[in-house]
Amino acid sequence: MHMRAFTHRATRVSALVGAAAATGLLLTACGADDTAPSASVPPSATAAAPGAAASPAPAPGPFNDADVMFAQMMIPHHEQALEMAELADGRAEDPGVKRLVAAIERAQGPEIRTMRAWLAGWGRPGSAGHGGGHGSGHGMAGMMSEQDMKDLAAAGGEEFDRTFAELMIAHHEGAVAMAEDERKNGLNPTARKLADDVVRTQSAEVAELRKVLDRL
Secondary structure, eight states: OHHHHHHHHHHHHHHHHHHHHHHHHHHHHHHHHHHHHHHHSOGGGGGSOTTTTTSOOSSOSOOOHHHHHHHHHHHHHHHHHHHHHHHTTTTOOOHHHHHHHHHHHHHHHHHHHHHHHHHHHHTOOSSSOSSSSTTSTTTSTTOOOHHHHHHHHHOOHHHHHHHHHHHHHHHHHHHHHHHHHHHHHOOOHHHHHHHHHHHHHHHHHHHHHHHHHHHO
């Protein structure tokens, strides 16, 4: 009798402990559910698009029309520089030209993607247009005409190097002028930083291209 009473009592204690543990787990789970949203998700994030937390705004902060125009104009400007650089393959001979071509391809492709991301984030068109406006060859400083591109494609060796240097100097000077406008009139810090980079790097490349012309 004593042993059966002890066993019965132990069974009741075990059951009560198990019930208490289960109740504690349930309360803990409920508490986590009740507090998690307010603790981990800021109120401003609730209206964000899916994936916004993983992909922060590419150009955070305020922006103005000058920032938008800078990106819209610089994208086709960079695209033409890449087209010119592609023509160097099999045509360029000067080591300095080849080195600058590699630098242009390395820098301007990623910058194009960056500026497209800005415009997408700002809800603006990807370019300023391609017909008599800023996107046309004659609407942006330094842009090559169709004939300029044909002449470059027809050249080879030293003639290509000289033509490339002359055209790219004018092209870079146009980009620097647009970047200077952005530094003066733009509002967005990220766009202004890229404008600083364009002025610095392309001014240095213009100096190198002038050295190429001096030795050819």
